[in-house]
Amino acid sequence: MxxxxxxxxxxxxxxxxxxxxxxxxxxxxxxxxxxxxxxxxxxxxxxxxxxxxxxxxxxxxxxxxxxxxxxxxxxxxxxSDKERPGQPRKISDAKGEEVIRATLETPPPDGGTHWSTRMMAAESGLNQTAVSRIWRAFGLKPHLVDEWKLSTDPFFIEKVRDVTGLYLNPPDHALVLCVDEKSQIQALNRSAPVLPMMPAVPQRQTHDYIRAGTTTLFAALDAASGTVISAQHRRHRAVEFRRFLNQIDRETPPGLDVHLVLDNYGTHKAPIIKDWLPAHPRFHLHFIPTYSSWMNLVERFFAEITRRMIRRGTYTSVKELELALQAWIDEWNADPKPFVWSKSAEEIFETITAYLNRINDSEH
Structure with a gap:
């Protein structure tokens, strides 16, 4: 055309x-x-x-x-980029490319793992501010590193297609619940009172703390609505997980099928769970690939609750911690916000293929 x-x-x-x-x-x-x-x-x-x-x-x-x-x-x-109004440029494209190439392709002179602005400034003859501007312009962050791990699951492709299919095209007359446990949540009490935030001064707390015990949060996140069914237990076994399944069964409409997205933790595959399933035929289990917790949307909820209350919380007892967790979840459910999955299975495979190609092409 x-x-x-x-x-x-x-x-x-x-x-x-x-x-x-x-x-x-x-x-x-x-x-x-x-x-x-x-x-x-x-x-x-x-x-x-x-x-x-x-x-x-x-x-x-x-x-x-x-x-x-x-x-x-x-x-x-x-x-090449045209000159813009204002003060004339002091750093040429060639000099900028020299800094970028050195940052990406050569090790720092001190034998360290990555460049600092000070070392690059000394190497390139520029000042630290100029180096920092070049790095920002090209999105270079030598001080940061992202960690990743490839799944070794022999059924990786089948499981990715299964779970992404549930997210992108959920079945009719059914719920899709993302289920997992956040174990060993510690009730920590600081060794001195927390000093509140003041103008120009952040909140301050002691580095050391007093342990008061732990609890485990069981959560089932509704992928469509964002609401969460939760329970807390002091122990983390298949018995507690079966109790949580019974709770899900009670708290979901009986006329709907329930599709659970789970990881490969042993409690999810224990004999008592396998024995429980035939008596509850509306429940269907879908396991994500190994080392692929990023595919379970409830992990995003756990990250939120960790950031918002667990990490900086101060609790004198496990009971106090459990009450605070439940209060936070109740507030969440009053105005739930679903985490929307957008990537298809094919897009995931393309991303992983790109990683593999980079690994294969690496000189290291």
Whole structure:
């Protein structure tokens, strides 16, 4: 189909420019902004419309049109950022790329694991503020590290499809409940009174604490509404989990099937649970892959309750902790907020494939 709108100006790429653009586009670890612009021009030169190129490269059509026109008007030099009003730039694109390349591709001179602004400033001849601005502009955070773990579950693909299917296309006349236990929640009392927050002074509490015992929070998060069915037990065994299943059975409409999303913890697969299921045929268990707790939406609820009350809470007894937990959950259920799942199974597989490709291509 012909592209609608004004007729595009012809874009012609010389052999010399094509070689230069291909060299820029192959950069994988640095100068990704310029690499993307080069890929846009190369794809446009093959005859792709703005819409087609935008869809293939994951950018807006307006972005494709902008760099198409900039190349036609100024060649490869036109792909660099234009000078903006205000004080003239003191750091050239080449110097910025040098800092980015060094950050991504070379180890720091002190033998450490990552660069600091001070070390990079000394290495590059810039000041720390300039290094910090370059890092922010390209989203570089050498001081941070994300941890991840690949699942070794032999049925990983089947389980991902099963659970994401429940989230994205839940069955009719059924509830989808994300179930898990947050164990060993400690009732901690500080060794000195907590000092309240004041202007320019944060809340202060002692580093050391007094342990008063632990409790376990059982929770079933309704994926559709965000409401939570909860129970608290001092022990964490299959017996307590069966009691919680009985509670779910009592507190959900009897005419609905109940699909439970669970992890692979032993209490969820114990013989007494397997014996319980035939007597409750409306219950269906769906297990997430091993090492994939991120697929269970109740973990997002646990993160919220940890951030909002457990981490900074002070409790003199387990009973006080349990009452506080229940009060917080009651407030949550008065105005529940569901956590919306958006990724399909195929998108998850694509992300994992990208990780695997990066691992395989790594020189380390």
């Amino acid at each position: 012909a592209e609608r709108g004004r007729r595009k100006r012809p874009l012609v790429v010389s052999d010399e420019d094509r070689r230069t653009l291909e060299q820029i586009a192959r950069r994988r670890t640095s100068a990704q902004v310029m690499a993307q612009r080069a890929r846009i021009i190369l794809r446009c030169a093959e005859g792709g419309s703005d819409g087609q190129v935008a869809e293939e490269l994951g950018v807006w059509p307006q972005t494709v049109g902008k760099w198409r026109n900039r190349y036609i008007d100024g060649g490869i030099q036109g792909l």
